[in-house]
Amino acid sequence: MTEKNVQISVLNQVAELKKAGVLPVIVHGGGPFIKAQFEISGIESEFVDGHRITLKNSMEVVEQALSGKVNGMLVNQLNRLGANAVGLSGKDGGMVTALKRTHHKKSENGTEEIDLGFVGDVELINTDLPKLLIDNGYLPVISPVSSGADGEDYNINADMFAGHMAGALNAAAFVAITNVDGLMEDPVKPESKIELITADEAKALFGTVIQGGMIPKVEACLIALEKGVPAAHIISGSTENSILRQLLTNQKVGTVIN
Numbered sequence: 700m701t702e703k704n705v706q707i708s709v710l711n712q713v714a715e716l717k718k719a720g721v722l723p724v725i726v727h728g729g730g731p732f733i734k735a736q737f738e739i740s741g742i743e744s745e746f747v748d749g750h751r752i753t754l755k756n757s758m759e760v761v762e763q764a765l766s767g768k769v770n771g772m773l774v775n776q777l778n779r780l781g782a783n784a785v786g787l788s789g790k791d792g793g794m795v796t797a798l799k800r801t802h803h804k805k806s807e808n809g810t811e812e813i814d815l816g817f818v819g820d821v822e823l824i825n826t827d828l829p830k831l832l833i834d835n836g837y838l839p840v841i842s843p844v845s846s847g848a849d850g851e852d853y854n855i856n857a858d859m860f861a862g863h864m865a866g867a868l869n870a871a872a873f874v875a876i877t878n879v880d881g882l883m884e885d886p887v888k889p890e891s892k893i894e895l896i897t898a899d900e901a902k903a904l905f906g907t908v909i910q911g912g913m914i915p916k917v918e919a920c921l922i923a924l925e926k927g928v929p930a931a932h933i934i935s936g937s938t939e940n941s942i943l944r945q946l947l948t949n950q951k952v953g954t955v956i957n
Contacts, residue, residue, distance in 0.1 A: 724833070725839070753854055793825055794825055794841075800853075817854060818855075859922065866926020880952060898925075
């Protein structure tokens with residue numbers, strides 16, 4: 700989604716879905732934009748097992764990048780396409796209550812608790828606001844920044860946030876957009892793509908087929924499925940009309956988990 704042509708293609712498809720009577724909801728992250736804002740602000744990122752430690756000053760920059768820059772950019776483009784988009788964050792209307800996350804790092808001396816700062820998980824979701832918007836013809840575009848019961852703001856992984864939100868909204872489908880055409884048995888062989896897999900089969904592939912950036916995508920799919928969404932899809936935003944083809948035709952351009 701950092702490539703302009705890919706971003707326009709994806710948003711065009713979302714707008715087309717809405718015009719066709721589908722009720723889409725977008726949840727977005729913005730890692731590259733956060734990184735750029737950190738560089739501008741002179742903030743150095745420290746990572747533990749792939750998790751960014753987010754201090755108070757870092758959290759302010761994260762919110763500026765996600766709820767400000769990225770959210771505003773997506774809403775603007777969708778509205779130019781006639782999609783009637785409204786920008787939100789998990790904070791709006793008390794939509795999402797965040798729970799501070801503590802990371803458990805394994806070492807030779809056992810398991811160590813690492814304080815990640817203002818990084819959270821979804822604790823509770825109140826769907827009143829997004830449902831009100833959907834019922835009145837609007838398309839919610841949601842940043843995962845949310846507040847905790849302790850009054851602090853937390854950054855929640857966008858994939859996890861989206862999986863929980865899909866379940867809470869009783870979505871007909873969950874779509875995770877990435878830069879590859881779904882799960883591959885061998886990442887260097889596109890012909891090894893897995894078109895259909897069950898949740899249990901997917902769980903068995905963690906650490907082998909499912910590695911790196913694909914882990915949160917699949918975990919989000921599993922969250923959505925566990926919360927009642929009938930099917931989860933992993934597709935590439937770079938593949939032409941991938942969302943429309945995946946959801947509205949018999950062409951399976953990505954991976955379906957059910």
